[in-house]
Amino acid sequence: MTAVEHKQAGAWRGVDLGTRTVTYTERDAIMYALAVGAEATELDLVFEDRLRVLPTFALTLAQWAPDELGSRGAFDTKTALHGSQELKVLKPLPRSGELSLTASVGEVWDKGAAAVFEVKVECEYFVATWSLFAPGYGGFGGERGPSKPPAPEGEPNLSAELATFETQAALYRLTGDLHHIHIDPAAAERIGQPRPILQGLCTLAASTLPLARALGAHPADLVELSGRFSAPVFPGQALPVRGWRDGDAVEFEVGSDTVAIAGARARFAG
Incomplete structure (x- = not known):
């Protein structure tokens, strides 16, 4: 370049x-x-x-x-x-x-x-x-932008489980994300994955359901959500969700030894 x-x-x-x-x-x-x-x-x-x-x-x-x-x-x-x-x-x-x-x-x-x-x-x-x-597109003399937010301090005070299912990536594709890495084993192999991976937006959105249940909130009352995609998730995996609750908001991460969603935050109305 x-x-x-x-x-x-x-x-x-x-x-x-x-x-x-x-x-x-x-x-x-x-x-x-x-x-x-x-x-x-x-x-x-x-x-x-x-x-x-x-x-x-x-x-x-x-x-x-x-x-x-x-x-x-x-x-x-x-x-x-x-x-x-x-x-x-x-x-x-x-x-x-x-x-x-x-x-x-x-x-x-x-x-x-x-x-x-x-x-x-x-x-x-x-x-x-x-x-x-x-x-490959950096080096143009611009600002670096914000750093990653610091990890939450202390032990999590909220826990849940995100249970994905085997057909989830195939089903989520029908909502509009048609990238081949989520359905075609050959496409997944080309990016170094052993099998098709779950869409990041699916993982992030899916995590808000067990979070809401653990908080006693309704998932449709979500008013704020953010998260960083840090590792792939495979359909069928069950992942722990660890949260640090602060009022009506919660900082959270999805995964244990390998964190799939990091630096995440959700807030529910009510």
């Missing part, structure tokens, strides 16, 4: 990625809830007569935005990684509807060997921010 190409990464800062209108039905919202681990007995997540839409469903509606940046050539889509995710809920999603989503590039951080692109998607219901780690 030439020096000229290196310098192009910083030029993406603030670029408008456009506005799209997305539509969804109650069926889409229910399928999403099942894909992230809702139980058949949780009728207000899986039954249209009582439906409350999970706030993390917003992330599937906005997935086009980081894909759009990649398609414009900002980074190599074969090597870029989804580093972290943030979601701020402004008001509950309707059971079905049509949303107008506006996307733009936020900051572009220079990590030396890589660039980190922030993609922000906004609408009246939520603000979602992707952080995309692009190896």
Whole structure:
């Protein structure tokens, strides 16, 4: 990669990625809830007569935005990684509807060997921010950006379990994440994995269900979520969720010896 190409990464800062209108039905919202681990007995997540839409469903509606940046050539889509995710809920999603989503590039951080692109998607219901780690695109003279947050102090005061299931990655693909590494063993092998891996956004969203149960909250009352993707998860794994509760918020991590979601935080209304 030439020096000229290196310098192009910083030029993406603030670029408008456009506005799209997305539509969804109650069926889409229910399928999403099942894909992230809702139980058949949780009728207000899986039954249209009582439906409350999970706030993390917003992330599937906005997935086009980081894909759009990649398609414009900002980074190599074969090597870029989804580093972290943030979601701020402004008001509950309707059971079905049509949303107008506006996307733009936020900051572009220079990590030396890589660039980190922030993609922000906004609408009246939520603000979602992707952080995309692009190896080989750093060195353009920009700011390094914030460091990783320090690990929580002390012993966790909340524990839960995230029980994934064997068909989860295949089911979650139907919500819009069609990357081959989540279904095709050959594609997974090319990135050094022994079998298809679970989508990071699926793992992060799924972790909010046992967290909510442990907190005595409703998962649809989620108003804030963030987390960093630090290791792969395989469908069928059962992972501990360790939390450090602070009022209506909880800092948490998913995994034990190998942490899959690190530096995470969730807050529920109520």
